[in-house]
Amino acid sequence: MTARTSAESPRGIPEATVARLPLYLRALTALSERGTTVCSSEALASAAGVNSAMLRKDLSHLGSYGTRGVGYDVANLRYQISREIGLTQDRNVAVVGLGNLGQALANYAGFRSRGFRVVSLLDADPRLFGMTVADLQVRPVAELEAVVAELDVAIGVVATPAEAAQEVTDRLVAAGVASILNFAPTVLSVPEGVDVRKVDLSIELQILAFHEQRRSPSYAPTISTTPAARGAVAVQEEGR
Amino acid sequence: MTARTSAESPRGIPEATVARLPLYLRALTALSERGTTVCSSEALASAAGVNSAMLRKDLSHLGSYGTRGVGYDVANLRYQISREIGLTQDRNVAVVGLGNLGQALANYAGFRSRGFRVVSLLDADPRLFGMTVADLQVRPVAELEAVVAELDVAIGVVATPAEAAQEVTDRLVAAGVASILNFAPTVLSVPEGVDVRKVDLSIELQILAFHEQRRSPSYAPTISTTPAARGAVAVQEEGR
DNA sequence: CTCGGTTTGTTCCTGCGTTCACAAACTCCT
DNA sequence: AGGAGTTTGTGAACGCAGGAACAAACCGAG
Numbered sequence: 001m002t003a004r005t006s007a008e009s010p011r012g013i014p015e016a017t018v019a020r021l022p023l024y025l026r027a028l029t030a031l032s033e034r035g036t037t038v039c040s041s042e043a044l045a046s047a048a049g050v051n052s053a054m055l056r057k058d059l060s061h062l063g064s065y066g067t068r069g070v071g072y073d074v075a076n077l078r079y080q081i082s083r084e085i086g087l088t089q090d091r092n093v094a095v096v097g098l099g100n101l102g103q104a105l106a107n108y109a110g111f112r113s114r115g116f117r118v119v120s121l122l123d124a125d126p127r128l129f130g131m132t133v134a135d136l137q138v139r140p141v142a143e144l145e146a147v148v149a150e151l152d153v154a155i156g157v158v159a160t161p162a163e164a165a166q167e168v169t170d171r172l173v174a175a176g177v178a179s180i181l182n183f184a185p186t187v188l189s190v191p192e193g194v195d196v197r198k199v200d201l202s203i204e205l206q207i208l209a210f211h212e213q214r215r216s217p218s219y220a221p222t223i224s225t226t227p228a229a230r231g232a233v234a235v236q237e238e239g240r
Numbered sequence: 241m242t243a244r245t246s247a248e249s250p251r252g253i254p255e256a257t258v259a260r261l262p263l264y265l266r267a268l269t270a271l272s273e274r275g276t277t278v279c280s281s282e283a284l285a286s287a288a289g290v291n292s293a294m295l296r297k298d299l300s301h302l303g304s305y306g307t308r309g310v311g312y313d314v315a316n317l318r319y320q321i322s323r324e325i326g327l328t329q330d331r332n333v334a335v336v337g338l339g340n341l342g343q344a345l346a347n348y349a350g351f352r353s354r355g356f357r358v359v360s361l362l363d364a365d366p367r368l369f370g371m372t373v374a375d376l377q378v379r380p381v382a383e384l385e386a387v388v389a390e391l392d393v394a395i396g397v398v399a400t401p402a403e404a405a406q407e408v409t410d411r412l413v414a415a416g417v418a419s420i421l422n423f424a425p426t427v428l429s430v431p432e433g434v435d436v437r438k439v440d441l442s443i444e445l446q447i448l449a450f451h452e453q454r455r456s457p458s459y460a461p462t463i464s465t466t467p468a469a470r471g472a473v474a475v476q477e478e479g480r
Numbered sequence: 481c482t483c484g485g486t487t488t489g490t491t492c493c494t495g496c497g498t499t500c501a502c503a504a505a506c507t508c509c510t
Numbered sequence: 511a512g513g514a515g516t517t518t519g520t521g522a523a524c525g526c527a528g529g530a531a532c533a534a535a536c537c538g539a540g
Contacts, residue, residue: 213326
């Protein structure tokens with residue numbers, strides 16, 4: 001999922017755990033809004049949709065914030081996870097590419113509420129320059145370097161067509177952005193130390209389609225070790 | 241990532257492999273458009289951003305479609321992967337929830353080009369009824385069951401607010417939809433046999449933020465085994 | 481036909497992630 | 511104060527994923 005090769009972060013929190021911390025945070029927020037002040041690992045795990053043993057092991061990587069025989073203090077645990085992820089400090093985000101998806105991202109309320117401020121919108125299309133989206137004016141992508149420097153952009157969201165994604169990424173990285181969220185359907189290559197996460201909508205659908213096919217009654221295995229079943233490729237495979 | 245518990249699909253293709261097949265497909269399409277007819281595992285792996293040994297192992301799960309000493313026939317391999325994923329047959333998709341994100345999804349060109357047809361748009365807000373998005377009229381979510389039956393919907397995309405997501409999902413499942421792509425920031429519970437995949441934008445950003453914090457020079461470890469470093473929680477932890 | 485060069489398919493191995501199971505620790509009741 | 515009941519934190523076991531390395535298979539040259 002990420003360019004990071006090591007499976008562990010410096011202090012020793014496994015990647016798999018890091019990926020679940022936001023889940024726990026969301027579950028804790030929901031519990032808190034319902035007035036719950038203390039919860040067991042069982043309750044929290046069920047709210048987050050994971051196994052309770054896994055939850056306890058994940059949390060143990062952060063420290064011992066629970067009380068045996070009682071459970072976890074919701075408010076405290078929420079704070080501890082927030083701090084661990086680094087949400088106690090706001091981070092500035094620039095969105096590059098304001099097609100349908102880019103505009104939706106710019107308007108996405110879930111960012112702001114979690115400490116991410118969209119501070120700049122950039123696009124290559126002159127027709128979009130000056131257009132207002134989510135209270136921000138779209139600026140030319142030519143100003144990317146200036147924007148990153150002036151507005152202290154920490155995270156770049158790439159929502160451009162696939163063709164432009166690599167160049168935009170290169171420029172973001174050169175300007176000092178070390179965290180990139182990529183929505184373009186392409187593989188980005190970045191230097192060591194830069195973190196790329198990708199979200200690919202059509203890939204998710206294709207994975208669903210795969211399982212869908214397995215369920216369908218019309219599905220019958222077509223690949224086997226018998227030559228007859230190999231069909232069309234037999235020519236290539238067995239030709240001399 | 242998915243509700244599926246077993247790591248292997250019926251015929252024995254590991255989940256991790258399934259998740260990479262669409263990547264290979266995209267790389268093959270790119271090669272094909274460049275006029276390449278044959279490619280080595282090394283070349284294809286580099287285009288897909290993975291290790292070549294892993295690629296060969298992944299492909300070996302589908303069958304023996306390569307030729308030793310030569311490589312893979314691009315067109316044939318492309319077809320084989322398409323067939324394995326089930327892209328040779330189009331699938332109908334319904335999008336529920338037409339906020340910013342839902343509209344962007346309805347317009348997303350990457351769906352259609354990969355054999356996914358968005359055939360219906362549903363929302364609960366009467367102000368959106370009849371509005372045209374991507375050549376489709378938005379219909380009331382009350383008609384969900386009718387739409388699923390009439391249009392043979394195979395995949396449901398949930399892009400509603402978190403509060404409505406579970407109810408919409410329940411209705412989709414009851415209507416016979418067994419594949420769900422969830423964009424709402426909530427955990428969906430579904431019966432056995434239903435496949436849910438989730439895409440959570442703010443979680444991706446939070447994971448980036450975590451690594452970002454580890455890079456930042458102001459970062460200093462605050463958790464340790466020494467009581468003094470535990471700070472604020474000492475009260476709860478050590479109190480009687 | 482044979483031999484060297486190339487590339488796949490597969491085997492082995494290492495390491496991570498997940499789950500089970502239990503000891504340690506805390507609360508509450510008597 | 512003591513014991514029963516709960517719940518956390520963790521040690522151990524197991525399974526899967528990823529990578530290295532090699533044998534099998536193919537092509538082309540001589």
